[in-house]
Amino acid sequence: MTSLLIFGFSILAGIVGAMLGLGGGIILVPLLTLGFGVPMRTAVAASTVSIIATSTGAAISYLSERLSNVRVAMWLEMGTATGSLTGALVAAYLSPRLLSLLFGGLLAFSAVNMFRTRHHELPHGVKPDAISRRLRLGGVFEDRVAGVSVPYEVTNSLPGLGLMYISGAAAGLLGIGAGVFKVPAMDQVMKLPFKVSTATSNFMIGVTAASGAIVYFVRGDVDPALTAPVVLGVLLGALLGSRFLLRLKSSFVKKLFVPVVAYTAFIMIYKGLR
Incomplete structure (x- = not known):
């Protein structure tokens, strides 16, 4: 019965994870x-392995629909990987409480900005920077809701890379998922369409989780x-969540994401004040 309950909740987690990145x-x-x-x-180990399932399950739909921007993912993954390594190296020298307050405040700011733009379907008037043009970071995705192909550009490539470094460090230092930082950074700073941001984040967290899963396997965690019912449930949920995302408006998905960011910010600030 316990395994069935865990399997059921894992399906829900997979749906949310795939939709929100x-x-x-x-x-x-x-x-x-x-x-x-x-x-x-043990819980973190199971969750880390399940993230690979989420990323893999959703990637099938997102890549076929050209929703995940692989070029952006590879560019930003350099910052995330370096930040994660830095976080692991300096964790013993920094105050977790101060970091929780700092990152919690950053997330709260992101939640407010996302709430203000919750009705916006797509960014407008985005001019690509030099790096974006050289690396051809812009793209096109199929908007199933409107039934049209939507071209988009990417800007602020270097600030976005810097924020990915911060998100990787936060994940390594505080044990939180970097996706909660990645999506707002791509959406608000780099001006990617929100669906592209969540799909690209989903692609990136799978790459990051794969390296972390090896460590947990070696430790015996x-x-x-x-892990078996968790991974199976999450994989099924991710397949469902990716289908849902393709058929929902970006503004609706953003409204779902805002309370998640706000909740995470509240928890981090609370931990920092304790």
Whole structure:
């Protein structure tokens, strides 16, 4: 019965993770630790492995629809990977409480900005910068809702790379999913369409999670009896979530994302003040 419950909740986590580009860990880790009494390291290990399933399951739909921008993902992954390494190296020398307050405030600011633009379907008047033009970071995606092909450009490539470095460091230092930083950075700073931001984030977190999963396997933190229903549920949820995203308006998806960012910001600020 417990495995069935975990499987059911994992489907929900996979749907949310695929639609919002977060991987589902923001739901799974609290659920497993608080709801089922799973040790934190085991829960994080299962969540990390499941993120690979989320990314893989959703990638089938997103890549075929040209929704994931692989060029942007590869450009930004340099910042995320470097930031994650930095976070792991300096974790012992920085105050977790101060960092929680800092990143919580940053997320709260992002949540407010996203709330203000919640009705915007697509960015307008975006002029590509020199890096974007040279690397051809712009693209086209098929808007199933409107039934048209939507071209878009990318700007602020260097600031976006810097924010990816920060998101990677935050993930390494505070144990949170970097997707909650990646999507606002691509949406608000680099001016990608929101659906493209979530799909690209989904692609990126799979690459990042793959390296982390190896560490958990070597440590022996991966419990097969727990991880199996989690991964199967998340994979099924990701397949469903990717189909939902293709048929929803960007403004509606953004409205779903805002409370997730606000909740994460609240938790981080609360931890910093304790």
